Amino acid sequence: MERIVRISAAQLPTVIQGSSFREKQRRNLQAIRKALTVAGRRRSDLVLFGEYANLHHRTWSSDVTEYVADPIPGEFTKSVASLARKYRLNVVMPMFGRMQGVLSSWAVVINRQGKIIGAYQKTHPTLPERKLGIRAGNDLPVYRLDVAKIGIMTCMDIEYPEVATILMLRGAEVLLFPHVQATWGEVDWEVRYRARAIDTGLPIVSACYGYPEGEWKPGKMIGRSSIVGRDGLILADLGRSIGVLTYDLDLNARRMTEFYFNEMLDRTLAVIASRQPKIYKELVSVRQKKVALQRILGKKRLDAKL
Numbered sequence: 120m121e122r123i124v125r126i127s128a129a130q131l132p133t134v135i136q137g138s139s140f141r142e143k144q145r146r147n148l149q150a151i152r153k154a155l156t157v158a159g160r161r162r163s164d165l166v167l168f169g170e171y172a173n174l175h176h177r178t179w180s181s182d183v184t185e186y187v188a189d190p191i192p193g194e195f196t197k198s199v200a201s202l203a204r205k206y207r208l209n210v211v212m213p214m215f216g217r218m219q220g221v222l223s224s225w226a227v228v229i230n231r232q233g234k235i236i237g238a239y240q241k242t243h244p245t246l247p248e249r250k251l252g253i254r255a256g257n258d259l260p261v262y263r264l265d266v267a268k269i270g271i272m273t274c275m276d277i278e279y280p281e282v283a284t285i286l287m288l289r290g291a292e293v294l295l296f297p298h299v300q301a302t303w304g305e306v307d308w309e310v311r312y313r314a315r316a317i318d319t320g321l322p323i324v325s326a327c328y329g330y331p332e333g334e335w336k337p338g339k340m341i342g343r344s345s346i347v348g349r350d351g352l353i354l355a356d357l358g359r360s361i362g363v364l365t366y367d368l369d370l371n372a373r374r375m376t377e378f379y380f381n382e383m384l385d386r387t388l389a390v391i392a393s394r395q396p397k398i399y400k401e402l403v404s405v406r407q408k409k410v411a412l413q414r415i416l417g418k419k420r421l422d423a424k425l
Contacts, residue, residue: 122371127163128344129154133328135175143175159206164266167326170213191218204233213297241273261289274298287319313351320386323347335359349374
């Protein structure tokens, strides 16, 4: 029996035009509301936006005035929640925000009733983000929506296979990957998120940012908001353009392989059942991290970075 979930990934413009910060922010919110309306009219069950969707600029800026955190909850989330409620959407809205006094890269989870049911705090922010005041999260929660159990990996989080593995072990059925990726190269990022799907046997939804036709060049924001199947196959891809990608994903269509047990079984179940946790102790040891940080930063700066 099929269990269809209609998922949309919103690929907003990388560049928002305007003569002032306030005007650009206003136009950005208009773009978000337009994308939510499109997803709503398509009767989507779940909508994902790219990282820092509440900021009008997507690429890194040395101008700290470009970073204005929205409170969570606040007027921005209220605006999003109103459309979630109107169109009966589950929405995952990544934000540069402050929640309970903590500044971070949050992914706010809003259900069909327009209620915030949780907010994932990015666990692997970069050093420039930390210098901006962003604090790293210390948990990898799985959120139960009415259509699926979701896990979130924000941007840099996908660099660490352990993140996807833990979300798999905690029962996630779909992995969401909001990000702002550009100059590191397209092959690197495509292989990485396809590999996470293969590792876990779970589908991945990617959301990034796009450009008007003809403006994209190598080194710019990668775009490629997409749906990746359980076997790593890209099922749908928006390319570089601005818009909303929508795909009907059957969560009951498991990946059946002869992995490990030499009989046809659900790949995710077989991976979990065949793991050897006793030999993975280095994964939770801090010794190697301390050594690497010492080599990078030097002894005098080490304690301040741990």
